[in-house]
Amino acid sequence: MPKRALNICMVSDFFYPSMGGVESHLYNNSQCLMQRGHKVVIVTHAYGNRQGVRYLVGGLKVYYMPAVIVYSNASLPTFFGTFPIFRQIFIREQIDIVHGHQAFSTFCHEAILHARSLGLKTVFTDHSLLGFADASGILLNKLLKFTLSDVHHAICVSHTSKENTVLRAALDPQQVSVIPNAIIAEQFEPDPGARDPNWITIVVLSRLVYRKGIDLLVVAVPRICQLHPRVRFVIGGDGPKRIDLEQMRERFMLQDRVELLGSVKAADVRSVLVRGDIFLNTSLTEAFCIAIVEAASCGLLVVSTKVGGIPEVLPRYMVTFAFPGEDAVVEALSQAIARVDDRPNHPELSPQRFHSQVKKMYSWHNVAERTERVYSQIIDIEEPPLIERFRRYYGCGLVAGKIFCLIAAIDFLIGAVLAWLWPKEQIELAQPFASEKYQRTINQNRLRHHHQ
Structure with a gap:
């Protein structure tokens, strides 16, 4: 006291x-x-x-x-x-x-x-x-x-x-x-049963604005979908860049592989995260990025642009970094997809291990x-x-x-x-x-x- x-x-x-x-x-x-x-x-x-x-x-x-x-x-x-x-x-x-x-x-x-x-x-x-x-x-x-x-x-x-x-x-x-x-780690428990085993799901939860790198996301999504047939995207959030994502989905006919959730309430964030295998953050500038901590706590492997204070946030085995460019983001996502495919052979990538590590690192x-x-x-x-x-x-x-x-x-x-x-x-x-x-x-x- x-x-x-x-x-x-x-x-x-x-x-x-x-x-x-x-x-x-x-x-x-x-x-x-x-x-x-x-x-x-x-x-x-x-x-x-x-x-x-x-x-x-x-x-x-x-x-x-x-x-x-x-x-x-x-x-x-x-x-x-x-x-x-x-x-x-x-x-x-x-x-x-x-x-x-x-x-x-x-x-x-x-x-x-x-x-x-x-x-x-x-x-x-x-x-x-x-x-x-x-x-x-x-x-x-x-x-x-x-x-x-x-x-x-x-x-x-x-x-x-x-x-x-x-x-x-x-x-x-x-x-x-x-x-x-x-974060309150107890509110972000992993739930492996919530994932669809037929897909590798990449989750994005962000304000859909320029600073969050949504332009990078718009160009990376169709390339990843073309390279990896088993990958789908779940994108939550709202903002002026949402129209760009909708146009991209229509242009490349990815309605069955890109799900746009719109604004997500705080109480529903975990239920969206646990559906995924990989969390993608494309920010162009970020002092900390609490979203990647929440994602890691839910057991997701993180792919993030290497900007601002983000490299300080999580251990290297939890995150794959990319410079804020189209080719770099696609390459980092491809590496993460390969790691997720081989996850059963890597006990250090266990969702429960991610959660327990994050719980030790961050406490209000x-x-x-x-x-x-x-x-x-x-x-x-x-x-x-x-x-x-x-x-x-x-x-x-x-x-x-x-x-x-x-x-x-x-x-x-x-x-x-x-x-x-x-x-x-x-x-x-x-x-x-x-x-x-x-x-x-x-x-x-x-x-x-x-x-x-």
Whole structure:
């Protein structure tokens, strides 16, 4: 148990009901931190009718704030417009640490800025890799430099991601920790009986977008089907590239060998994975890739492009790598198909062995424990004077530094005005969640259900 129970606010634009690695990380890490005695609340934007305050399993409290969505679930930047509501939440929940997730999240950057104006401790977790040459990368890198100039600690999900973030934000590497993603291995048990013995099934589960290498998939599928008559594909996921897959299937008349499932719910991921022999990931950039861990846990041999932090994730006997090119992906898949054909003669490729190895390697309880260590390092750091914060922002660039100083100064003044309009003492504190009563009720319901 922790030496000191903390009140933590996780902030990101990306959370349930949306699905993805960031959403999974937020939910599972928060649940494990709560089990370790901390209080955790999550702040995200509203998703359709899911607005206001909601409680999830275990008493995890989520604030679904109103926001205008501009692209891929990211909210419209307002700079200072979210300050009043963030301040209310931080004070109501008596927050000690504000932990922002994902460089693409507007809420994350704004929450960290406002938290620093209120003198709160801040942590940032980067789940992505970005380049240095394209316009979007340059703009996001400058924004990241602004946010991380005044953050107490940064976390990355792989060593490659750490190198990328340190370079992008010009950070001291000692200020950045590597804490990987994880899975709940019990939810991804192998089921050899679910496979069709007449086929070698290749499973793809991904958002169907350019970054996930769907263009590579479109050209590789017909070539593999031509080379290997016993191979079929099961592709789950949705996105703008789905139309390309449908056109490919029609053009090569592969309706009986390429199954497009569309969007797959989180609860159904395992049932799709266990149908397969091989899992294919064609990402063009990836900081970690939680999908290949889930696939390996279900006993699938993995074929993946060798990009980003992916080579750090699994042992070599579980994965065959390919450079992100058409010929390389086809060759790697052919090698994997040959290994699957010969699997009975290779006990190291046993699905149950894959599962037990992954279970030992990745645990959300371990992730929470390591995150807790980061919190304990920063919680008692003395707050620097305002002039020191300005000095950090000023070092962000000849022009950008002055703009960042101006933004920080305005935010600090808005904080002072809000403190005058709504004094801290007049804000009603949130009642603590009755976790013991909740757990007692859950146990009683389980017993009642068992007896019935």
